Amino acid sequence: MTTIPTTQPEDAEQRRAIAPVICYPTETLPAPDLALYRAARRTARKVGEVLVPPRDAATFTVPAGSFFRISSVEGPQVGDLNLWNAQDLSERFYSGKTRALHGTHLTAGERMWSSFPDMRPMATITEDTLGWYGIDSFGGSVHDVIGTRCDPYTNNLLSGGQYHHCCHSNLTRALAGHLGVGPAEAEPHVHDVLNVFMCTGFTRDTGQYFMKASPVRPGDFLEFFAEIDLLGALSACPGGDCSSEHSSDTAACHPLLVEVFTPEAAALGGWTPPAPNGYDRSHGH
Numbered sequence: 001m002t003t004i005p006t007t008q009p010e011d012a013e014q015r016r017a018i019a020p021v022i023c024y025p026t027e028t029l030p031a032p033d034l035a036l037y038r039a040a041r042r043t044a045r046k047v048g049e050v051l052v053p054p055r056d057a058a059t060f061t062v063p064a065g066s067f068f069r070i071s072s073v074e075g076p077q078v079g080d081l082n083l084w085n086a087q088d089l090s091e092r093f094y095s096g097k098t099r100a101l102h103g104t105h106l107t108a109g110e111r112m113w114s115s116f117p118d119m120r121p122m123a124t125i126t127e128d129t130l131g132w133y134g135i136d137s138f139g140g141s142v143h144d145v146i147g148t149r150c151d152p153y154t155n156n157l158l159s160g161g162q163y164h165h166c167c168h169s170n171l172t173r174a175l176a177g178h179l180g181v182g183p184a185e186a187e188p189h190v191h192d193v194l195n196v197f198m199c200t201g202f203t204r205d206t207g208q209y210f211m212k213a214s215p216v217r218p219g220d221f222l223e224f225f226a227e228i229d230l231l232g233a234l235s236a237c238p239g240g241d242c243s244s245e246h247s248s249d250t251a252a253c254h255p256l257l258v259e260v261f262t263p264e265a266a267a268l269g270g271w272t273p274p275a276p277n278g279y280d281r282s283h284g285h
């Protein structure tokens with residue numbers, strides 16, 4: 001944040017002392033039935049997996065009512081996750097609204113919300129082995145929805161050059177391969193991510209986005225329940241554990257494992273995918 005010299009009003013301190021209010025109290029947000037999901041998970045069997053190579057991305061699909069797990073394997077590694085409605089790519093993860101509802105970092109019991117006009121839960125986090133981390137003394141925490149994704153445009157702006165393995169490019173290539181189209185057609189579908197395993201925050205003095213070494217270790221995982229049919233894409237960030245830099249080939253990088261698990265049909269009882277948002281879209285017209 002840039003400080004512009006201004007004249008303080010006489011009541012400046014009183015204004016600063018006004019207590020904040022939560023923008024979106026979540027008491028009325030439909031709550032996931034975690035007990036039901038976890039009971040169903042115990043009946044699930046593995047139906048597929050994909051190993052995401054370092055500095056690259058891969059796609060995967062998850063039917064509504066199934067689970068997917070993202071695991072650290074071999075070494076500490078951060079992942080950038082995109083989600084789409086498998087039948088309609090215009091419905092996709094809305095990082096900004098998810099942040100407004102749940103805060104800067106996600107953990108078990110919180111959800112990845114979709115874009116307007118559907119705006120419904122796409123996936124619910126059911127397990128987070130890094131839930132113990134909390135918020136550290138720097139204001140850092142894990143699994144953020146504040147970063148966008150590392151990308152070659154910002155890299156070019158700040159450092160020059162042409163680097164092709166930023167998460168944005170990895171996700172673009174993976175989606176293009178899945179759809180059977182070129183990168184120019186796939187790129188507009190790529191969107192702001194959930195930064196899986198990434199440890200980030202804002203500096204208290206300047207308000208700048210920071211990253212630090214992820215606490216993730218092999219065996220750690222984040223697991224999700226798919227609320228709708230999902231197409232996912234996961235990039236193993238060229239920043240590795242994001243302890244120093246990204247957008248280059250210098251950091252140590254490791255693969256990430258995505259596994260899909262489907263529960264027994266009866267295990268979810270009367271559960272059905274959430275309906276699209278109830279707003280009538282007339283906008284007062």
Ligand SMILES: [Zn+2]
Nearest residue numbers: 150167237238
């Ligand atoms: Zn990245």
